[in-house]
Amino acid sequence: MPDSKMDETKKKKKKTAECCGYPISIFFIVVNEFCERFSYYGMRAVLVLYFRYFLLWDDDLATSIYHAFVALCYLTPILGAIIADSWLGKFKTIIYLSIVYAVGQVVMAVSTIHDITDANRDGTPDNFTLHIALSMLGLVLIALGTGGIKPCVAAFGGDQFQEHQSRQLNTFFSVFYLCINAGSLLSTLITPVLRAQECGIHTQQQCYPLAFGVPAALMVVSLVVFIAGSGMYTKTAPEGNIMGSVCKCIWFALNNRFRHRSDIYPKREHWMDWAEEKYDKLLIAQIKMVLKVLFLYIPLPMFWTLFDQKGSRWTLQATTMTGDFGGFVLQPDQMQTVNPILILTLVPIMDRIIFPLIKKCGLNFSPLKRMTVGMLFAATAFIAAALVQMEIDKTLPNFPSSSESQLKVVNMHSESLIVTVPSQEPLLIGSFEVQHTSKHTTAVSHWCFTISSHVVFPQSSPDYITFDQQDIRLAFNTTPEINKDLSLIKGSRQTLIIPSEPAEMYLKEDIKSKPKEGKNAVRFVNGWTAYLNITNLESSLQPSETSNYTLVSQGMRKFTLTDGIQSCEFSRKFGFGSSYTFLIPSDLFSTDCESIKEIEDMQPNSVHMALQIPQYFLITTGEVMFSVTGLQFSYSQAPKNMKSVLQAGWLCTNAVGNIIVLIVAELGKLPKQWAEYVLFASLLVAVSIIFSIMAYFYTYIDPAEIEAEILKQQETDPDKKKKKETLEMEEKENEQEIKQTKI
Ligand SMILES: C[C@H](N)C(=O)N[C@@H](CC(=O)O)C(=O)O
Numbered sequence: 001m002p003d004s005k006m007d008e009t010k011k012k013k014k015k016t017a018e019c020c021g022y023p024i025s026i027f028f029i030v031v032n033e034f035c036e037r038f039s040y041y042g043m044r045a046v047l048v049l050y051f052r053y054f055l056l057w058d059d060d061l062a063t064s065i066y067h068a069f070v071a072l073c074y075l076t077p078i079l080g081a082i083i084a085d086s087w088l089g090k091f092k093t094i095i096y097l098s099i100v101y102a103v104g105q106v107v108m109a110v111s112t113i114h115d116i117t118d119a120n121r122d123g124t125p126d127n128f129t130l131h132i133a134l135s136m137l138g139l140v141l142i143a144l145g146t147g148g149i150k151p152c153v154a155a156f157g158g159d160q161f162q163e164h165q166s167r168q169l170n171t172f173f174s175v176f177y178l179c180i181n182a183g184s185l186l187s188t189l190i191t192p193v194l195r196a197q198e199c200g201i202h203t204q205q206q207c208y209p210l211a212f213g214v215p216a217a218l219m220v221v222s223l224v225v226f227i228a229g230s231g232m233y234t235k236t237a238p239e240g241n242i243m244g245s246v247c248k249c250i251w252f253a254l255n256n257r258f259r260h261r262s263d264i265y266p267k268r269e270h271w272m273d274w275a276e277e278k279y280d281k282l283l284i285a286q287i288k289m290v291l292k293v294l295f296l297y298i299p300l301p302m303f304w305t306l307f308d309q310k311g312s313r314w315t316l317q318a319t320t321m322t323g324d325f326g327g328f329v330l331q332p333d334q335m336q337t338v339n340p341i342l343i344l345t346l347v348p349i350m351d352r353i354i355f356p357l358i359k360k361c362g363l364n365f366s367p368l369k370r371m372t373v374g375m376l377f378a379a380t381a382f383i384a385a386a387l388v389q390m391e392i393d394k395t396l397p398n399f400p401s402s403s404e405s406q407l408k409v410v411n412m413h414s415e416s417l418i419v420t421v422p423s424q425e426p427l428l429i430g431s432f433e434v435q436h437t438s439k440h441t442t443a444v445s446h447w448c449f450t451i452s453s454h455v456v457f458p459q460s461s462p463d464y465i466t467f468d469q470q471d472i473r474l475a476f477n478t479t480p481e482i483n484k485d486l487s488l489i490k491g492s493r494q495t496l497i498i499p500s501e502p503a504e505m506y507l508k509e510d511i512k513s514k515p516k517e518g519k520n521a522v523r524f525v526n527g528w529t530a531y532l533n534i535t536n537l538e539s540s541l542q543p544s545e546t547s548n549y550t551l552v553s554q555g556m557r558k559f560t561l562t563d564g565i566q567s568c569e570f571s572r573k574f575g576f577g578s579s580y581t582f583l584i585p586s587d588l589f590s591t592d593c594e595s596i597k598e599i600e601d602m603q604p605n606s607v608h609m610a611l612q613i614p615q616y617f618l619i620t621t622g623e624v625m626f627s628v629t630g631l632q633f634s635y636s637q638a639p640k641n642m643k644s645v646l647q648a649g650w651l652c653t654n655a656v657g658n659i660i661v662l663i664v665a666e667l668g669k670l671p672k673q674w675a676e677y678v679l680f681a682s683l684l685v686a687v688s689i690i691f692s693i694m695a696y697f698y699t700y701i702d703p704a705e706i707e708a709e710i711l712k713q714q715e716t717d718p719d720k721k722k723k724k725e726t727l728e729m730e731e732k733e734n735e736q737e738i739k740q741t742k743i
Pocket residue numbers: 037180181184339340343623627
């Protein structure tokens with residue numbers, strides 16, 4: 001069937017398939033967008049944690065790859081726009097690229113199954129290279145898919161409406177944006193919960209396969225829903241390679257200008273006017289409009305640089321905070337849901353109340369002014385993030401620098417000990433065994449089997465003595481006196497365990513950074529006379545032995561201790577990000593585990609995640625003013641046939657923003673995280689000042705009006721054909737000149 005006939009048939013179908021004035025096909029597109037955004041944001045919500053804790057990359061690498069991925073997602077729309085406009089049309093482009101997208105999500109989910117390479121069944125993958133390769137392949141396919149379909153889906157939705165449905169068309173775009181945020185909200189809530197589950201074939205680990213698998217399934221659903229609506233869509237044929245024409249026209253203008261660089265040629269008003277010899281006045285005027293807007297876009301990436309750090313730096317910040325909201329516990333990666341929640345509430349509030357109110361006050365809050373204010377809001381969000389970071393830093397332990405070592409002493413011996421530490425007063429270390437007596441209260445307070453914070457060491461953190469030399473000698477007042485030479489590890493925290501037999505004292509390395517994902521690190525020192533099995537520990541503990549740290553989640557945790565004959569249960573409630581050493585006494589079973597004592601190696605996170613809400617509020621207000629306005633501005637200032645070109649250009653500002661994060665984070669490595677936040681805020685303030693100056697000189701246009709005027713002029717322009725002929729003649733003359741010069 002010829003194309004025109006096919007379109008007619010579709011339109012006829014569409015007329016019958018309407019509901020409340022809307023084409024029914026819109027339902028499929030809106031549901032498709034909801035599922036696709038669920039898939040994209042769900043995967044993105046757990047991505048940085050997957051890099052950090054599954055692939056074991058450090059914060060900087062995890063953040064860099066995350067932003068490189070987001071940048072790629074916003075670069076590929078150009079490709080999608082070209083494919084749709086000049087080759088496949090929107091419908092086929094959406095289908096083919098959605099298949100690529102779904103395959104990418106499945107590959108990504110497979111890459112997170114630790115069991116596929118965990119031959120020794122220790123819970124960690126044996127072949128990280130395979131997992132990295134698979135996940136990178138998955139991410140490239142996802143970026144190609146999500147970015148490729150992005151400029152097509154909304155436009156395809158718009159194509160479904162007929163001229164008399166312009167009111168419904170506007171509502172469609174609002175509903176479309178709400179669907180994006182509803183999908184984002186649900187997935188950002190759900191996928192972190194799925195990730196926090198434990199699953200696995202050989203060992204139980206964080207359930208990344210489920211957290212990535214559900215978004216993959218949603219992408220398949222999205223594709224199926226889109227195909228299901230196939231019979232109802234209005235499918236417009238590809239319009240031709242508009243991007244290609246634009247590039248050729250610009251290239252010709254530049255070339256022609258260069259050839260006529262001599263002063264003998266009269267100047268033209270605009271450098272694009274040098275394309276007049278060959279190209280339509282209309283196309284030239286359209287390109288001028290687009291270039292004017294693209295020029296304004298130059299400072300915009302800085303906004304996205306800050307905006308997209310919600311998913312990386314801010315999520316990592318949340319892992320050092322507490323998410324206990326009383327009735328429920330929020331995971332660090334779930335904090336990102338605050339953004340879509342606020343979007344769903346702020347968009348109507350801004351549109352219905354704030355902007356009309358500003359208009360009523362007689363203020364001209366033009367789109368470009370709104371965007372400038374949006375940038376300033378984003379900058380203040382980062383100042384808020386810096387203030388929160390300063391609060392967090394106050395609660396972080398005083399970790400040793402790379403030239404220092406820290407030491408703590410645990411006395412499991414039955415007597416108090418006096419230890420002489422280099423360049424310190426002799427210290428009394430109360431015995432763990434005699435702790436319930438008042439024997440040791442003279443030198444130390446409370447249950448002090450470690451060197452107490454009450455003994456003043458100006459340079460040490462609580463319970464740790466900090467040394468700036470590696471080799472130290474400790475002297476203990478035992479008979480005969482024990483002298484212990486220790487070689488401390490630089491930049492590390494260690495505990496000297498003095499067992500019931502002091503001569504067998506040994507060093508054990510302590511945790512030296514906050515436990516991952518807001519979990520708690522716990523270990524046990526066995527003061528019981530026989531070996532002990534403890535739930536959650538990898539192996540049984542020999543007498544006087546200290547276990548390695550094991551990670552436990554927030555909440556009430558129960559440990560069962562057994563020596564094979566007797567057993568008892570020990571329960572404790574944990575917060576976020578703490579670390580404890582539990583000391584098991586020799587009267588363990590007679591006290592039913594109650595005599596177990598704890599040393600706090602690291603205090604739990606105490607700064608509440610709710611403190612991140614102001615920064616989320618500020619950045620989302622910025623987003624509504626900047627992003628939503630920017631989209632409308634790009635649409636309203638673009639000529640009819642170049643709306644997708646400008647959309648792709650707009651999305652590109654987001655890509656560049658993410659590339660800037662990579663560069664600034666790598667080049668400007670600042671020792672303090674709060675300083676990096678302040679740096680980003682300052683950069684955005686500087687950029688928003690530049691943007692406001694550029695905006696001041698911008699004149700708003702009505703592209704349709706300009707286009708209509710040019711078309712009218714062209715109709716009465718007899719020179720048009722003549723100009724083309726002159727140009728061809730000139731070109732021939734030039735070629736001949738070149739040939740003659742060569743001869
Ligand atoms: C979830 C965000 N608040 C949002 O609305 N994002 C939009 C715009 C964008 O980031 O490109 C989307 O995902 O399309």
